[in-house]
Amino acid sequence: MAWGVAALFLLTALRLLTKMRQPERCRRRHPNMSETSILKKRKILIVEDEADFLELLHLRFKEEGFAIATATNGLDAVKKARTLLPDMILLDVMLPELDGFAVCEILRNDAATASIPIVMVTGLCGQLTRCAGIESGATDFVTKPTTPDEIVSKARNMLDRRSAVPGPIPVKSGRS
Numbered sequence: 001m002a003w004g005v006a007a008l009f010l011l012t013a014l015r016l017l018t019k020m021r022q023p024e025r026c027r028r029r030h031p032n033m034s035e036t037s038i039l040k041k042r043k044i045l046i047v048e049d050e051a052d053f054l055e056l057l058h059l060r061f062k063e064e065g066f067a068i069a070t071a072t073n074g075l076d077a078v079k080k081a082r083t084l085l086p087d088m089i090l091l092d093v094m095l096p097e098l099d100g101f102a103v104c105e106i107l108r109n110d111a112a113t114a115s116i117p118i119v120m121v122t123g124l125c126g127q128l129t130r131c132a133g134i135e136s137g138a139t140d141f142v143t144k145p146t147t148p149d150e151i152v153s154k155a156r157n158m159l160d161r162r163s164a165v166p167g168p169i170p171v172k173s174g175r176s
Contacts, residue, residue: 043067044089045071045077048072049092072095074099081107081116088117091118093133104136107137122141
């Protein structure tokens, strides 16, 4: 696991170094958007207790122009979500103090945070974990191991869909 995190960190560092050498016009992924674009205004709360993975996600989202807040335990996650009202929450399941399922339930029962999309990021796999997450109010799931690029893409797609359709994003059900 540590080698995987180290490899992801090196890849991200290389990507950042490569982008620093390129002219500004080549670095922009969205050349038609200004610096005050909607991407700059989107706030993501990343809740992760694994420091290396949290740093990778923080760097990658920041690189994409998102405003980032972080929490490393469930209690801080609830406090920051209520204070910051982010556009999306990336929530690890296995956290100190309050697990991700409990955090999700608390936020879903609070009118101020009930409509914020919550993507659970977990190393736990299986139908029971997914069911517990859906029942607690998760909007979507990402299973570790994964890459920061995959999570950023999923977050961007979800936020783009959300901005295209007013109102809360419906919670995914396990049924097709």
